[in-house]
Amino acid sequence: MEVNKYYSYFPQIKENFVLIDFFYFMSKSDFVKVIGYISERTGYSDGIKGIFFSNSFEIWDEEYFESGVMVYVNEKEVIVDNKVFQNYLRIAIDLFLDRYDGDKNTIRVLGEKISKMSFD
Numbered sequence: 001m002e003v004n005k006y007y008s009y010f011p012q013i014k015e016n017f018v019l020i021d022f023f024y025f026m027s028k029s030d031f032v033k034v035i036g037y038i039s040e041r042t043g044y045s046d047g048i049k050g051i052f053f054s055n056s057f058e059i060w061d062e063e064y065f066e067s068g069v070m071v072y073v074n075e076k077e078v079i080v081d082n083k084v085f086q087n088y089l090r091i092a093i094d095l096f097l098d099r100y101d102g103d104k105n106t107i108r109v110l111g112e113k114i115s116k117m118s119f120d
Helices: 003-007 013-024 028-039 082-099 104-115
Strands: 049-053 069-073 076-080
Touching (some): 003 013, 013 049, 013 069, 013 076, 028 082, 028 104, 082 104
Antiparallel strands (some): 049 069, 069 076
C-alpha cells in the first residue's frame, strides 16, 4: 500500500507520523513479532525503529518517561498515551489483516489481548 493512502487511515497525522511510520515500515514477519512483544509489554528495537513502554526504563535512565508508549523511527520519536496508542494499533492491525494472508488468527488474538492492556 502506498504510504499516503496508509497515512489517510489515521487521525492526527502531523502529531503522530512517527507512530504511523513505525507500523508502515514493518515487514510482515516483524509486525507479527512486534505485536507479540507488545502483548507481553516488552520493548523492541532493530536499531532503526523501536517501541518502549514506561516500565522499560529506570528513573535514572536518560530515556525514562512516566507513562505511555515511546516509538521511534530513525532519529525521530514520539511518546503517546494509551488511548492514542490503542487507536493507532487497532488501525494498523486492521490494515495488516487486509494486506496479508496467514498469521491472521495470531494477530487477532494478540490484538484482543493488547486491547485490554493499559500503557499509562
